[in-house]
Amino acid sequence: MKRLAVLALLMVPGALRADPTMAPEPLSYTQLPDPAQEARAQALMQTIRCVVCQGQSIADSDADLAGDMRALVRQRIAAGEKPEAIRAWLIQRYGRWVSYTPPVDAATWPLWIAPILLLGIGCLLARSAFRRRRA
Amino acid sequence: MSLRTVRILLWLPLVAFLIVLGLVSSGLIKPHDASVHSQMVGKPLPAFSLPSTRAGQPPVTSASFADGKVRLVNIFGSWCVPCAVEMPQLVELKREGVIIEGIASRDTPADSLAFLKRYGDPFDRIGDDKTSAVQIAIGSSGVPETYVVDGKGIIRAQHIGPIQPQDMADILAAMKDAQ
Numbered sequence: 001m002k003r004l005a006v007l008a009l010l011m012v013p014g015a016l017r018a019d020p021t022m023a024p025e026p027l028s029y030t031q032l033p034d035p036a037q038e039a040r041a042q043a044l045m046q047t048i049r050c051v052v053c054q055g056q057s058i059a060d061s062d063a064d065l066a067g068d069m070r071a072l073v074r075q076r077i078a079a080g081e082k083p084e085a086i087r088a089w090l091i092q093r094y095g096r097w098v099s100y101t102p103p104v105d106a107a108t109w110p111l112w113i114a115p116i117l118l119l120g121i122g123c124l125l126a127r128s129a130f131r132r133r134r135a
Numbered sequence: 136m137s138l139r140t141v142r143i144l145l146w147l148p149l150v151a152f153l154i155v156l157g158l159v160s161s162g163l164i165k166p167h168d169a170s171v172h173s174q175m176v177g178k179p180l181p182a183f184s185l186p187s188t189r190a191g192q193p194p195v196t197s198a199s200f201a202d203g204k205v206r207l208v209n210i211f212g213s214w215c216v217p218c219a220v221e222m223p224q225l226v227e228l229k230r231e232g233v234i235i236e237g238i239a240s241r242d243t244p245a246d247s248l249a250f251l252k253r254y255g256d257p258f259d260r261i262g263d264d265k266t267s268a269v270q271i272a273i274g275s276s277g278v279p280e281t282y283v284v285d286g287k288g289i290i291r292a293q294h295i296g297p298i299q300p301q302d303m304a305d306i307l308a309a310m311k312d313a314q
Contacts, residue, residue, distance in 0.1 A: 019214060020212060020214045020240075020241035020242065021214055021243075021246065022241050022242065022243060022265070025266050051171045051276035051277075052276060052277060054169060054171075064241060064267075065267060065270070065271070065276065065277070068241075068266055068267035068268075068270075068271060069271060071266060072266075072268065072271060090271075091174075092174060092175075093173065093174055093175055093271065093272065093273070093274035094171055094173070094174060094274050094276070095171075095172070095174045097171075
């Protein structure tokens with residue numbers, strides 16, 4: 001059993017152990033003292049994509065860079081910056097991809113209009129189907 | 136519904152299937168590129184001032200890049216295995232006369248210096264980026280990443296991941312373009 005455990009340990013790839021050894025930034029795992037500010041920071045962090053895990057928000061991700069980004073968001077919110085200004089700053093660096101809330105513009109309007117359009121088509125289909133049944 | 140429309144509609148599932156098949160096979164032929172490309176390429180370096188990792192040296196500032204010289208900026212960490220992989224290539228670039236500035240990400244100066252002692256030190260100056268602030272400001276999503284910065288302090292190219300021997304020509308060409 002012991003041998004097996006040692007063997008299993010040896011099989012852990014080196015990359016898994018290749019993480020920064022420094023303690024994380026305090027603000028990456030600590031809430032801001034002001035609840036209103038923390039709520040604004042949380043709302044923003046939940047809609048910013050982690051650039052390491054890519055499927056998670058920085059609020060959910062355990063990646064070190066996500067931690068640093070949370071610290072950055074909290075510092076800036078505490079300094080009085082507007083959440084949307086911080087989002088714009090991040091988009092300027094990583095592209096629109098980094099934000100989970102796409103703005104309505106030339107490239108994204110089909111994304112916003114599609115559900116409304118599909119709902120409309122569905123209503124029309126349903127109407128004609130019900131009409132036929134009555135007749 | 137007329138018989139003709141029903142006949143046409145019967146083909147719809149097959150059409151839908153072919154569309155899905157096309158999507159899946161295109162994904163297999165050309166896999167999705169998951170690397171995050173910095174949007175800062177073509178823009179000036181973000182303003183920063185980092186304390187030097189080497190004791191007694193002046194801080195590394197973004198303003199100091201606008202002196203007419205093309206440089207490489209390499210973001211690395213002593214804890215990062217691919218960074219060790221690319222060090223021989225960086226040392227070779229330095230030997231060829233390339234100025235390389237290091238940005239130590241999430242590291243202590245002692246660890247950074249021990250790493251450079253072990254793998255070779257290609258850096259002109261090293262900035263200590265403990266909180267990844269500069270890394271985020273420059274639009275980098277990991278280590279190692281290397282940026283070509285021109286003589287006006289404008290970022291001209293980004294290389295994601297370690298510089299392998301086969302990447303050397305591309306790096307030198309990107310530096311020549313930035314002249």
